[in-house]
Amino acid sequence: MxxxxxxxxxxxxxxxxxxxxxxxxxxxxxxxxxxxxxxxxxxxxxxxxxxxxxxxxxxxxxxxxxxxxxxxxxxxxxxxxxxxxxxxxxxxxxxxxxxxxxxxxxxxxxxxxxxxxxxxxxxxxxxxxxxxxxxxxxxxxxxxxxxxxxxxxxxxxxxxxxxxxxxxxxxxxxxxxxxxxxxxxxxxxxxxxxxxxxxxxxxxxxxxxxxxxxxxxxxxxxxxxxxxxxxxxxxxxxxxxxxxxxxxxxxxxxxxxxxxxxxxxxxxxxxxxxxxxxxxxxxxxxxxxxxSDRLLERVSIALVGKYTKLSDAYTSVIKALEHSALAINHKLEVKYIDSEDLEPSTQQVEPVKYHEAWQKLCSAQGVLVPGGFGVRGTEGKILAINWARKQNKPFLGVCLGMQLAVCEFARNVLGWEDANSTEFNPEPQHPVVIDMPEHNSGQLGGTMRLGQRRTIFNSTSSVLRKLYGGVEYVDERHRHRFEVNRELKHHFEKKGFQFVGQDVKGERMEVIELDDHCYFVGVQYHPEFTSRPIKPSPPYLGLLLAAAGKLQSYLNKGCRLSPSWIKSHLTAVKFIHCDVNAVWLKF
Structure with a gap:
């Protein structure tokens, strides 16, 4: 050694x-x-x-x-x-x-x-x-x-x-x-x-x-x-x-x-x-x-989070976006938006900051709400999700982002105005997101649902399943203490809000998709942790494809990228040890 x-x-x-x-x-x-x-x-x-x-x-x-x-x-x-x-x-x-x-x-x-x-x-x-x-x-x-x-x-x-x-x-x-x-x-x-x-x-x-x-x-x-x-x-x-x-x-x-x-x-x-x-x-x-240095076409993604002042807070998310952008021959432009700046309370105190945040969101080609913890900024994230749903803008919610997408739909489509997660409101009338008792020990360190878990697709028409290559299940990494309340899922599915992926026992909702939308996907797991330069994460690839207007073409071709992309990547398939397109920010 x-x-x-x-x-x-x-x-x-x-x-x-x-x-x-x-x-x-x-x-x-x-x-x-x-x-x-x-x-x-x-x-x-x-x-x-x-x-x-x-x-x-x-x-x-x-x-x-x-x-x-x-x-x-x-x-x-x-x-x-x-x-x-x-x-x-x-x-x-x-x-x-x-x-x-x-x-x-x-x-x-x-x-x-x-x-x-x-x-x-x-x-x-x-x-x-x-x-x-x-x-x-x-x-x-x-x-x-x-x-x-x-x-x-x-x-x-x-x-x-x-x-x-x-x-x-x-x-x-x-x-x-x-x-x-x-x-x-x-x-x-x-x-x-x-x-x-x-x-x-x-x-x-x-x-x-x-x-x-x-x-x-x-x-x-x-x-x-x-x-x-x-x-x-x-x-x-x-x-x-x-x-x-x-x-x-x-x-x-x-x-x-x-x-x-x-x-x-x-x-x-x-x-x-x-x-x-x-x-x-x-x-x-x-x-x-x-x-990667020669790419001219750009694709912009609004990253709506609460730690946007430090790019290292979303390192894997940015890498996954970059891998996907390179795969579709586009240069990535990330618009960092502090979710608190989207809230009406900011408009009253700092109207310039409020309008700048909304201008960034409205000018982006896609919206990403990543994982996180705590109530701060959640209402701003819900507003961003609401805008993406109504404007038919490509949207991806990861972990908390998926849970908030469920809250947003419950409030604005199902009419449950108080719908919330018990993480933010312990006793809402409509607890659409609830804590997992087996992961609530009173301690914070290492007590969540962590690591690789299997997700089973229950729909053959699922966009995400197609992006994964039509497989019956995927193994992805998790990090969460709260989950979607499965007892209420039938209310959502009646309105076209589909839970297309569940855990092995069928008890936990893992993947959501919205009917009649260009790309509205939420995943409970963190797909960014397994993204690689030559093998970008499918949920992120779907977001970038939809943002660039190429998703339907990609699906029609059997989830194959253009011949020019394949030709340029064939020689590099064996060498996936690097992070291709990430700017060396730490230096």
């Missing part, structure tokens, strides 16, 4: 996740089996209780693990399926050590950070690195480990110490450290500054880890003199200083790294059993990236 540790310096959010994913992509392109582990030094057990403004979206895995959004990058880049144990936190480590102490596993010894915490970290990494993630039961050959935060954080110290010891246990030829640092370039002078990187590397070396590669994040290409200066003060060869400049597409990052000889370095440093050179393989990536 080969281990590649990615650390960061100077600032957080510098792009370690994208670089770790890109490194894994290069290695996988050479025929190696690659896995990934994300370490988050916070004391939370998992990411499930985070506000999206704190840490971006909560990504959900097949096994129900609520993890950091970087694991979504790993899955999309490498086309793998990870588990909750691929996300390691301080909380998990301390919890496991304390549980062992309570059982008496330490035989009366004083439990300390060194060696007990550090040993637990190493044991966790070694065990998880050997878990198959490709679906073929093959044991990984390389494990890419990303250590969150920045070097010097007090929370990271036990992990740094653990890997200081780890590098000797697994031997130098099996361990490599990559340090990602920032090269600021002040506008006043335009000069690239190396001092922050020098200080960061000095601190890392003082803690016992010496970087093998220094990846320098910069807005413009790294100057030769700057590279030589970093080499001299950071104890590496100039060839070990890698420039990671801003690029037009995240898809270009693996190409950028490979061009600078990263794979050749890995082969020498880690003695990798590589038979195939990645340059030819990654040329397919270049074809896709070039194509």
């Amino acid at each position: 080969k281990y590649i540790l990615v650390t960061g310096g100077v600032i957080s959010g510098i792009g370690k996740g994208i670089i770790a994913s890109s490194l894994g992509t290069i290695l996988k392109s050479c025929g190696l089996h690659v896995t990934a582990i994300k370490i988050d030094p916070y004391i939370n057990i998992d990411a499930g209780t985070f506000s999206p403004y704190e840490h971006g979206e909560v990504f959900v895995l097949d096994d129900g693990g609520e993890v950091d959004l970087d694991l979504g990058n790993y899955e999309r880049f490498l086309d793998i399926r990870l588990t909750r144990d691929n996300n390691l936190t301080t909380g998990k480590i301390y919890q496991s050590v304390i549980n062992k102490e309570r059982k008496g596993d330490y035989l009366g010894k004083t439990v300390q950070v060194v060696p007990h915490i550090t040993d637990a970290i190493q044991e966790w990494v070694r065990k998880q690195a050997r878990v198959s993630v490709d679906g073929d039961s093959a044991e990984p050959q390389v494990c890419v480990i990303e250590l969150g935060g920045t070097v010097g954080d007090i929370e990271s110290m036990p992990f740094i110490e653990a890997f200081r010891q780890f590098q000797f246990k697994v031997k130098r030829e099996n361990f490599c450290n990559i340090h990602v640092s920032l090269i600021p370039q002040p506008n006043t002078t335009g000069e690239q500054k190396t001092k922050p990187t020098q200080n960061s590397v000095r601190e890392l070396r003082g803690l016992g880890l010496s970087p093998d590669l220094i990846m320098c994040r910069c807005s413009t290409p790294l100057e030769t003199a700057v590279k030589e200066k970093i080499s001299m003060f950071c104890h590496v060869e100039p060839s070990q200083v890698i420039c990671v400049r801003d690029v037009s597409s995240v898809y270009r990052v693996p190409l950028l790294l490979e061009e600078q000889g990263v794979m050749n370095f890995f082969c020498q440093r880690l003695n990798l059993p590589v038979d195939v050179k990645p340059r030819k393989m990654l040329s397919k990536w270049k074809e896709m990236a070039d194509r």
Whole structure:
């Protein structure tokens, strides 16, 4: 097993996740089996209780693990399926050590950070690195480990110490450290500054880890003199200083790294059993990236949510939209709309903001209401859904978006003015959305209906079923604590509001569709978590097709895209490890 540790310096959010994913992509392109582990030094057990403004979206895995959004990058880049144990936190480590102490596993010894915490970290990494993630039961050959935060954080110290010891246990030829640092370039002078990187590397070396590669994040290409200066003060060869400049597409990052000889370095440093050179393989990536940059036709989608000030809050949603837009040869334009701005209360206080929000909504070609929690902004989402239904605009509701679509229809078509979810009104006369008793334990963390669940289609005429290829069922990932009240569904179906998908037992409503509408679909699950660049999520693809006016043509052709699309994608079918069209916003 080969281990590649990615650390960061100077600032957080510098792009370690994208670089770790890109490194894994290069290695996988050479025929190696690659896995990934994300370490988050916070004391939370998992990411499930985070506000999206704190840490971006909560990504959900097949096994129900609520993890950091970087694991979504790993899955999309490498086309793998990870588990909750691929996300390691301080909380998990301390919890496991304390549980062992309570059982008496330490035989009366004083439990300390060194060696007990550090040993637990190493044991966790070694065990998880050997878990198959490709679906073929093959044991990984390389494990890419990303250590969150920045070097010097007090929370990271036990992990740094653990890997200081780890590098000797697994031997130098099996361990490599990559340090990602920032090269600021002040506008006043335009000069690239190396001092922050020098200080960061000095601190890392003082803690016992010496970087093998220094990846320098910069807005413009790294100057030769700057590279030589970093080499001299950071104890590496100039060839070990890698420039990671801003690029037009995240898809270009693996190409950028490979061009600078990263794979050749890995082969020498880690003695990798590589038979195939990645340059030819990654040329397919270049074809896709070039194509995405050349797209001229645009399709606009209004994303109506409550966390629109931070794009990371909807990372997977944006990726799924981008994958679908690329599939239909369109460039995506996302119009972020804060749902509160659509409400009449905003019109009274900030009329300009209110009218701007409605102008964005009315000018969009499609409407998306993603998942979420809490009552704030829900009335604005319902107004957006009402507008999309009445104006025959393509609409997709995900999780809460589907539940609110049910509320909107009940209020405005069935005439139940107080129809609501018990999440927002505990005792409405018409509780069209209710809580699931088995998932209401009084605690918030990890108590929802989580992970992969099966949805059975009960209608052969369902648009979504056709988009999925006519299959009888689909397996998608869930994250919710409330569900549609099945006892009231017959009232909806009489008015053309169809529940075309249910769970295996027929107890939970999973998919809704509206008759006589161009595209009005709601899903209880989160299809964005399994979207891939060459295999876009069907619900999102349907939304983009409808927004571009191509849905009916697509369905008439048996759910096949145009020959030009197929031709441009045939050469890239094998290489679905990347996120093709996502702008590298984190950088």
